[in-house]
Amino acid sequence: MSAILLLGANGQVGWECRRSLSLLGPVDARTRAEAGGDLTQPDAVVTHIRATRPAVVVNAAAYTAVDKAESDTDTARLVNATAVGAMAEACRDVGALLVHYSTDYVFSGEGDGPWAVDAPTAPLNAYGLTKWEGEEAVRASGCQHLIFRTCWVYAARGGNFAKTMLRLAGERDALSVVADQYGAPTGADLIADVTAHAIVQALRDGDSGTYHLAATGVTSWHAYARFAIAHARAVGWSVKVADDAIAAVTTDAFPTPARRPGNSRLDTSGLSSRFGLTLPDWQLGVARMIDELPVPA
DSSP states (O other), X not given: OOOEEEESTTSHHHHHHHHHHTTTSOEEEEOTTXXXXXXXXXXXXXXXHHHHOOSEEEEOOOOOOTTGGGTOHHHHHXXXXXXXXXXXXXXXXXXXXXXXXXEGGGSOOOSSSOBOTTSOOOOSSHHHHHHHHHHHHHHHHTOOEEEEEEOSEEOSSSOOHHHHHHHHHHHOSOEEEEOSOEEOOXXXXXXXXXXXXXXXXXXXXXXXXXXXXXXXXXXXXXXXXXHHHHHHHHTTOOOOSOGGGEEEEOGGGSOOSSOOOSBOOBOOHHHHHHHTOOOOBHHHHHHHHHHHSOOOO
């Protein structure tokens, strides 16, 4: 295979894609600091694609500051939509497959069932709207593409919700965690591995599509925190907070500039069926991530 261009190579998903994509061929891993890797400079990204003519472009870069996007919508749109549309057109022109990641935030966040891929979209904040606009730009470009919507992404590298809860659990006697938002914690390593697997089949079959990619099962942030803390305690972490001192609260206890979806559940049946995959339960990935962390002295 010709080279794979990976954008956002230092992010959670991008870092894991460096590993998974290396099995498919040479990876041109670009960070924001490198030429052709900064999505606030769409023309430079397009120039790099046209000059290098990769077989696959994996866009793991995005504007993900959900609250900041409410007041910085122009930059969020530039990165999440304008640049994505430009790279999609460049991929069409050079015959490259484009892999792009999106989010459950394209939906309204209402209800209590998993969102089907073809469910009506209704973003409830600026971040979700710009991600939806990016999706539409990819589909309208005519390039071969895979769009993966995911949710509640975490990685062992860098910060994440579980790590924050473990730190606080070692410092405080009580915690309050939101219990009326539901989804499936999904590891960046899982996303990267599925991406590599799907690329092989998409290149072979020449098809395009939008898919939901998430771990199986469902939980709330509150139950997620309790699981992470209990598992850490079981493997030797010093935990100060008692299980019954982790209070369940509603979303309005933590006001934020951007509205958060109450329902981030995603129906992944289309992905499993198309690519012959069995997606693991969310608890397996979270436990593995905690097991790999050094136990604090």
